[in-house]
Amino acid sequence: KNEVEQSPQNLTAQEGEFITINCSYSVGISALHWLQQHPGGGIVSLFMLSSGKKKHGRLIATINIQEKHSSLHITASHPRDSAVYICAVNSRETSGSRLTFGEGTQLTVNP
Amino acid sequence: GAGVSQSPSNKVTEKGKDVELRCDPISGHTALYWYRQSLGQGLEFLIYFQGNSAPDKSGLPSDRFSAERTGGSVSTLTIQRTQQEDSAVYLCASSASVNTEAFFGQGTRLTVV
Numbered sequence: 001k002n003e004v005e006q007s008p009q010n011l012t013a014q015e016g017e018f019i020t021i022n023c024s025y026s027v028g029i030s031a032l033h034w035l036q037q038h039p040g041g042g043i044v045s046l047f048m049l050s051s052g053k054k055k056h057g058r059l060i061a062t063i064n065i066q067e068k069h070s071s072l073h074i075t076a077s078h079p080r081d082s083a084v085y086i087c088a089v090n091s092r093e094t095s096g097s098r099l100t101f102g103e104g105t106q107l108t109v110n111p
Numbered sequence: 112g113a114g115v116s117q118s119p120s121n122k123v124t125e126k127g128k129d130v131e132l133r134c135d136p137i138s139g140h141t142a143l144y145w146y147r148q149s150l151g152q153g154l155e156f157l158i159y160f161q162g163n164s165a166p167d168k169s170g171l172p173s174d175r176f177s178a179e180r181t182g183g184s185v186s187t188l189t190i191q192r193t194q195q196e197d198s199a200v201y202l203c204a205s206s207a208s209v210n211t212e213a214f215f216g217q218g219t220r221l222t223v224v
Contacts, residue, residue, distance in 0.1 A: 030210050031210055033212075033213070035215075040217070041148075041200055041202075041217060041218045041220070042215065042216075042217045042218070043202065043204075043215035043218075044215070045212050045213060045214065045215070048211075048212045086153075086154070088154075090210055097142060097206065097209045097210045097211070097213075098144055098156045098159045098167070098170075099144070099146075099154075099156070099204075099213065100156070101153050101154040101155075102153065103152075103153045104153060
């Protein structure tokens with residue numbers, strides 16, 4: 001079993017829809033990251049959080065440490081949001097602050 | 112520079128040849144990571160450098176892989192005697208210190224033919 005599990009694996013939405021991507025992890029963590037990867041391969045860090053909730057524009061990330069679960073929400077989705085969204089954690093069980101990644105969620109937003 | 116820079120962006124090499132991949136981290140970032148993303152798979156950790164400490168090499172898949180970081184800045188990942196299964200996107204990331212936000216380069220797409 002992977003230490004970081006994401007769902008769904010693939011998600012197709014219509015423009016304007018509210019989107020939720022879920023992430024569950026099985027290890028103790030110091031932080032959780034949400035990353036975005038566009039088809040060209042570049043990865044952008046969206047959020048880094050260790051508790052509560054963060055908001056940036058139309059993106060919202062929440063984390064529940066007790067339940068070892070995080071969600072990424074996109075409000076009023078747009079075709080340019082189409083990308084792979086990756087959940088990653090800084091595990092307390094590994095050295096330094098290297099990331100352990102989920103498999104990613106492929107999001108497609110249709111106009 | 113403004114971000115993490117990797118070179119080359121694409122590399123096609125013949126099986127058995129050695130390759131070197133370069134990463135220029137953000138100036139002042141003490142932590143540097145190499146990750147690999149094989150086709151259709153998630154990202155996997157390769158190696159981690161933090162300041163002057165000994166690197167964490169626990170993710171390197173075989174002794175054909177090595178990396179160094181000179182002067183606490185630029186890093187080079189070397190793959191000797193490349194195999195087809197080495198084909199992947201190799202991503203470098205840096206962060207200001209431990210447990211801070213990571214910034215990724217655009218990656219090097221390596222194809223071994």
